[in-house]
Amino acid sequence: MISLSQIICANEQQVAAKVMDGEAILINLSTGAYYSIPSTGGFIWSLIEKKLTVDEIVRAVAAHYNVTREQAEVDVLRLGEELRAEGLVTVSAGATASGVSPQPVCSPLPYQVPTLEKFTDMAEMFALDPPLPGLANTYQDKRGSAA
């Protein structure tokens, strides 16, 4: 279970991501699966990329959207679990919260429950070009140790 005090961040080793028009597009480089996180979820992903605590993300979402803190907390925790199950984020002890309070926006945006949609139709194509990163890591480790 992810807790509010933990830091959730993108698994940068394994994930390539881009936020376009509010929608986050992610690729898991070790499986070739890719994902869409539209709307509110895309905003949450952009916060995840900033290595914040879960609590900071929840507060930012509640300030930015027309949603209660309770609802935002439930949704951020659930999305976080889904992202972790897919290997897209790592969760660690939150020793250094930034302490920055989110600024409430004048007119909060309409809230949409964040969703994670997964696609695997390109996995077969990505199997060879480029090759799996697990292999690449080992290759680099080997070069490092041989030096």
Add this chain to the structure above:
Amino acid sequence: MHTSISCVVPVYNGARFIAEALDSILVQSLPPTEIIVVDDGSSDATAEVVKRYARHVTYVRQDNAGPASARNHGIALASGHFLAFLDADDLWHKDKLARQLMALESNSRAGICISHVQNFWVEELAHERERMRDQAFAQPMPGYVCQCLLARRTVFDDVGKFDESKRVGEDVDWFMRAERAGILKVVVAELLVYRRIHEQNMSYELFHSQKARGDMLDLVISNLHNRRIQQNR
């Protein structure tokens, strides 16, 4: 004759392996009509090695511009009705062209054929081979890469050439464009291509670069965009 096949071999500093690649073409049970080696500005002994094959091979050289550019150069020179590609470090099974041509000739509506491929490791990476033994990456799989492709030449008129701006994924990009252009594909589920993993495999070095990741994201975004257009039709 409608079964003329041109084989394009792009090479960059491939002196160590290219003789094996060319040998695997020359022993084909259905040999290609022509073999075009496009040297992408090699600084090693590639040219000298290829010279030994002068009787069988057309050799051209260009300034270094990447594998997509080298393949496009080869396509421009090719005269066959069918096009095949082999990277200078990989190998074909002796029946590769014969099996694929048979598949395309018995499926006149299909424009391209791919085969299965299996990775193999150079001796220096034997430990890597052991580590990967039971993983999917070491098993035969459908190959969405050029060395597994046999294409009717006319397909390139519809799909276009390889995207020279891409550093990785230019093969995947081409296969995606072919699918989008409605080109029908036959998969020969036989192991006909062997792909060598060695320390100079370019994809390895590029994998962690931002450019490579950006290229992959562009491919995925383009695919997603296309899916949504189709869903809304």
